[in-house]
Amino acid sequence: MTAPLSLTEGGSLYDRIGPEALGLLVRRFYARVARDPDLAPLFPADLTHTAEKQFAFLSGFLGGPPLYLQRYGHPRLRARHLPFEITPARGRAWLACMAAALRETPEIGEAEARELHAALTRVAAHMVNTPDPPASGPGSPRFD
Incomplete structure (x- = not known):
């Protein structure tokens, strides 16, 4: 799941996006994560290191330099996330934050944004x- 995306005529997705635009995307993404009620509790208050790790991961994942591997070892994404309750709703919230950050990052072309979002x-x-x-509904226990 952590293999880099394939090359196209224009080069890797990393080449087509570039490190500057990728950095902007990651910053905009984590600004949204920090405000999301489903996601914020999973993250530290200071997201600086988290954003650095995400940038390093995305760099290699998109076919650029393997920064995450060099700094932290193999990503082992699923194993690293097992201590956290990643529900389908949280997965959707994470993707919604990323989609919004992609829309807020015009430095990333539309085709590249679609490709990245799909991946x-x-x-x-x-x-x-x-x-x-x-889901709590009529007759469901509720904790106040």
Whole structure:
């Protein structure tokens, strides 16, 4: 799941996006994550290191320099996320934050944004490790 995306005529997705635009995307993404009620509790208050790790991961994942591998070892994404309850709802929230950050990053072309979002949709689905809690409805217990 962590193999780099394939090359196209224009080069890797990393080459087509570039490190500057990728850095902008990651910063905009984590600004949204910090405000998301489903995601913020999973992350530290200071997202600086988290954003650095995400940039390093995305660089290699998109076919650029393998920064994450060089700094932290193999990503082992699913294993690293197992201590956290990643529900389908949280996966959707994560993708929604990424989609919004992509829209806020015009430095990334539309075709590249679609390609990146499609790849990250697969990654987000792979990270889910916990079912959504049952919906509370009439007759469901409620904790106040």
